[in-house]
Amino acid sequence: MLIAINRYKLLGGRCMLSIDKNSFKRDYNNKFVQLHGKELKEGSNQQKYEALGSLVRDYVISTWMETNNKYNQTGEKQVYYFSMEFLLGRLLGDCLLNLGIRDICKEALSELGINLEEIENLEHDQGLGNGGLGRLAACFLDSMASLNIPGHGCGIRYKYGFFEQKIVDSQQVEASDNWLREGNVWEIKKQDKCEIVKFGGSVISGEVDGKLTFTHVNYEPVLAVPYDTPIVGYENEVVNTLRLWSAEPVSNEFDFSSFSRGDFIKAISYKNSVEAISLVLYPEDSFYEGKMLRLKQQYFFVSAGIQSIVRHFKKHNGNIAIFDEKIAIHINDTHPTLAIPELMRILLDEEGLSWETAWRITQNTISYTNHTILAEALEKWPVDMFKNLLPRIYMIVEEINRRYCEELWNKYVGQWDKIARMAIISDGYVKMANLAIVGSHSVNGVAKLHTEILKKREMSDFYYLYPSKFNNKTNGITHRRWLLKSNPKLTSLLKETIGDSFIKHPTDLENFKNHLDDPNVINRLGEIKKYNKENLAKEIYKSNGILVDTNSIFDVQVKRIHAYKRQTLNCLRIMELYNNLLENPNLDIIPRTFIFAGKAAPGYYLAKNIIELICRVAKTINNDKRVNDKIKVVMLENYNVSLAEDIIPATDLSEQISTTTKEASGTSNMKFMMNGAITIATLDGANIEIKDEVGEDNIIIFGLNAEEVLNYHKNGGYSAWDIWNKDKRLQRVTDDLINGKYCSDIDRFRSIYENLLTYNDEFFVLKDFDSYLKAQERVNQLYIDKNKWQKMCGINIAHSGIFSSDRTIKEYATGIWGSTVIYKNL
Numbered sequence: 001m002l003i004a005i006n007r008y009k010l011l012g013g014r015c016m017l018s019i020d021k022n023s024f025k026r027d028y029n030n031k032f033v034q035l036h037g038k039e040l041k042e043g044s045n046q047q048k049y050e051a052l053g054s055l056v057r058d059y060v061i062s063t064w065m066e067t068n069n070k071y072n073q074t075g076e077k078q079v080y081y082f083s084m085e086f087l088l089g090r091l092l093g094d095c096l097l098n099l100g101i102r103d104i105c106k107e108a109l110s111e112l113g114i115n116l117e118e119i120e121n122l123e124h125d126q127g128l129g130n131g132g133l134g135r136l137a138a139c140f141l142d143s144m145a146s147l148n149i150p151g152h153g154c155g156i157r158y159k160y161g162f163f164e165q166k167i168v169d170s171q172q173v174e175a176s177d178n179w180l181r182e183g184n185v186w187e188i189k190k191q192d193k194c195e196i197v198k199f200g201g202s203v204i205s206g207e208v209d210g211k212l213t214f215t216h217v218n219y220e221p222v223l224a225v226p227y228d229t230p231i232v233g234y235e236n237e238v239v240n241t242l243r244l245w246s247a248e249p250v251s252n253e254f255d256f257s258s259f260s261r262g263d264f265i266k267a268i269s270y271k272n273s274v275e276a277i278s279l280v281l282y283p284e285d286s287f288y289e290g291k292m293l294r295l296k297q298q299y300f301f302v303s304a305g306i307q308s309i310v311r312h313f314k315k316h317n318g319n320i321a322i323f324d325e326k327i328a329i330h331i332n333d334t335h336p337t338l339a340i341p342e343l344m345r346i347l348l349d350e351e352g353l354s355w356e357t358a359w360r361i362t363q364n365t366i367s368y369t370n371h372t373i374l375a376e377a378l379e380k381w382p383v384d385m386f387k388n389l390l391p392r393i394y395m396i397v398e399e400i401n402r403r404y405c406e407e408l409w410n411k412y413v414g415q416w417d418k419i420a421r422m423a424i425i426s427d428g429y430v431k432m433a434n435l436a437i438v439g440s441h442s443v444n445g446v447a448k449l450h451t452e453i454l455k456k457r458e459m460s461d462f463y464y465l466y467p468s469k470f471n472n473k474t475n476g477i478t479h480r481r482w483l484l485k486s487n488p489k490l491t492s493l494l495k496e497t498i499g500d501s502f503i504k505h506p507t508d509l510e511n512f513k514n515h516l517d518d519p520n521v522i523n524r525l526g527e528i529k530k531y532n533k534e535n536l537a538k539e540i541y542k543s544n545g546i547l548v549d550t551n552s553i554f555d556v557q558v559k560r561i562h563a564y565k566r567q568t569l570n571c572l573r574i575m576e577l578y579n580n581l582l583e584n585p586n587l588d589i590i591p592r593t594f595i596f597a598g599k600a601a602p603g604y605y606l607a608k609n610i611i612e613l614i615c616r617v618a619k620t621i622n623n624d625k626r627v628n629d630k631i632k633v634v635m636l637e638n639y640n641v642s643l644a645e646d647i648i649p650a651t652d653l654s655e656q657i658s659t660t661t662k663e664a665s666g667t668s669n670m671k672f673m674m675n676g677a678i679t680i681a682t683l684d685g686a687n688i689e690i691k692d693e694v695g696e697d698n699i700i701i702f703g704l705n706a707e708e709v710l711n712y713h714k715n716g717g718y719s720a721w722d723i724w725n726k727d728k729r730l731q732r733v734t735d736d737l738i739n740g741k742y743c744s745d746i747d748r749f750r751s752i753y754e755n756l757l758t759y760n761d762e763f764f765v766l767k768d769f770d771s772y773l774k775a776q777e778r779v780n781q782l783y784i785d786k787n788k789w790q791k792m793c794g795i796n797i798a799h800s801g802i803f804s805s806d807r808t809i810k811e812y813a814t815g816i817w818g819s820t821v822i823y824k825n826l
């Protein structure tokens with residue numbers, strides 16, 4: 001079957017894929033028969049989804065090819081976003097929206113007796129990321145394509161994504177995420193674009209015509225096979241590429257001659273060790289462990305990516321001396337830092353450039369984003385492991401370090417401690433953040449406070465050495481997925497009131513403020529929220545069997561479970577409220593539904609214990625007839641992008657309560673605000689910038705500020721017991737952790753108890769408890785006046801445009817990548 005090459009058409013100023021309903025129906029029917037060899041009416045929903053995905057991908061192909069041709073012809077600067085993680089979620093809805101054919105598709109399918117939403121839900125989430133960092137990469141891809149920026153992703157095609165979480169007996173149980181089981185209609189395997197990545201072995205140096213040469217010998221070769229996924233821009237005829245690499249043995253044929261020679265085991269173990277490289281995503285997001293396999297993963301995708309970029313560049317441009325004028329490579333945290341020595345290796349060993357030229361090109365090409373200040377997340381690799389696995393790369397890092405330390409010795413005469421701190425190789429480790437800073441031209445944090453902390457504290461030595469490298473790029477989220485796609489009812493209201501210019505210019509959402517004195521608009525906002533809450537309530541009933549009251553405040557904390565994010569603080573105040581209700585059954589409170597979701601790293605005992613506490617508190621409260629019409633607690637399992645799309649539009653209160661200074665930015669805070677939730681927050685990460693946008697009256701702030709936290713860190717003086725001694729409520733709720741109230745095994749939550757008291761409460765939960773309870777009281781006061789509350793929600797929506805990742809990406813493009821952006825149709 002030949003699918004007609006679809007052109008885009010301009011309709012009412014919109015640039016959409018040109019397809020009418022009847023052709024769509026015909027194409028879809030044909031596609032289904034071709035794919036499954038049977039009639040549509042006999043197909044399962046899964047098969048219907050596959051046919052639809054496959055058809056939409058076919059529609060995209062010609063524009064994808066045209067976009068690539070255009071990039072090759074015009075020679076525009078290409079941006080490559082290197083990331084260990086891309087948390088895309090589902091793609092079908094995104095594609096339909098961005099192609100502008102969602103309505104036609106929905107109607108056509110409905111005439112064929114198919115419900116679009118129903119089959120959309122059968123797509124498996126592409127969950128190749130842990131959380132914020134991976135989702136940010138996905139939002140950035142969407143924004144680059146939608147802003148006509150030639151920007152592509154480069155990463156790993158993990159066979160198993162982030163684990164699936166089940167809650168069994170109140171505990172997290174991990175199951176593998178076999179996301180490719182039913183195939184993946186979005187990717188195209190590019191067998192002819194494979195690269196070889198070399199591990200181990202040794203390096204022989206020699207001399208040819210007076211020039212040093214380096215030959216890598218006895219290495220283990222790994223075949224890197226690229227799978228390309230189209231990234232469709234919003235109604236603009238641009239389709240960029242996400243290229244994910246999969247590891248395969250160099251020869252796929254099983255080597256039976258080895259078998260006869262008795263090397264069977266060796267052959268199998270080679271195959272297994274190669275396939276292990278792209279087998280599974282590491283599920284830790286804030287704790288570094290020096291695992292060799294992780295280092296292998298990093299070099300694997302970075303080497304394959306850089307080799308393919310250089311190959312492509314040479315084919316279309318030729319002159320390697322202007323590589324940095326035509327290519328920008330961005331590294332998402334330190335995980336792809338090996339891009340620096342790998343690019344050096346290619347420029348030196350394969351292109352024959354001098355060290356000075358190669359270094360200039362490399363620094364100009366690479367830029368780096370830092371996403372965390374948690375010391376335990378900083379990557380460093382033992383020298384021996386590094387050297388054995390990547391002998392040539394190690395030599396290059398050593399030389400980078402030697403030249404750089406020479407600079408430091410001249411500048412900081414006799415300051416050995418400082419030099420040791422700043423060196424790339426020291427104390428037997430290769431320090432990746434140091435390498436990333438030295439080898440790049442730009443280092444950015446992800447929110448204003450975070451960048452200031454990097455400059456003035458965590459990376460101050462480097463800031464004083466290279467002040468002009470440091471800059472801030474506050475994170476953002478794509479409003480296409482997080483508003484247009486996930487909240488169609490709110491989108492309609494916005495279009496009706498302020499027109500649709502906000503779709504291309506999200507800051508135009510500000511015009512919504514002019515409508516917030518209109519009682520009809522305020523009413524509509526309330527109705528939309530109610531509708532979304534009812535949808536979520538159905539999901540909650542389906543998954544947890546809990547009936548929740550949609551008139552109650554939906555109070556939501558969904559994110560990775562981590563001590564610094566302080567789900568414990570949230571849980572303790574629920575326990576306190578429960579105590580109050582038991583003491584005073586007639587207490588007149590606004591009913592609340594407390595909703596949690598999130599995964600703990602499998603080896604993070606405390607985080608798993610927090611999940612168990614939430615679940616046990618939920619069970620106790622939900623089964624207690626004395627209170628359960630007033631409060632309910634829900635822990636939803638397996639938090640992922642799709643679940644977030646259901647939860648966020650249904651939220652009244654967004655909990656952003658991390659210990660100040662610890663959350664680099666946060667991005668769900670932005671998604672909630674864009675969907676009209678009120679934020680209760682500490683002045684951490686991007687919460688500060690949200691407050692600056694909406695004003696103090698439209699956000700609820702509590703807790704220690706950055707200065708106070710930093711001061712405690714620097715000078716000490718914090719005593720958890722002192723606070724405990726003075727606060728009866730705290731005594732009661734912490735006792736409840738160990739007195740059998742929530743679990744007959746009284747030692748069950750001892751680790752939480754001890755973290756709070758014996759180990760002096762590293763994250764200031766006790767310190768912020770009182771202020772948090774008062775802030776929650778303010779929430780109640782505000783919610784009483786429903787109209788006022790809805791108006792606040794409207795103000796939050798109106799100010800959320802600045803947090804579109806389109807704004808962020810424009811800042812990266814002009815401030816870091818030097819993209820020559822043509823904002824066509826914008």
Ligand code: 26Q
Pocket residue numbers: 130131132133134136282284285286287288289294371372377379446475663664665666667685
């Ligand atoms: C490192 C070494 C070994 C194994 C794993 C890792 C690893 C993996 C993932 C370390 C960190 C991550 C992810 C970090 C992350 O998601 N950080 C979040 O990034 C968001 C986007 O910038 C911010 O909004 C969040 O504040 C930040 O926590």
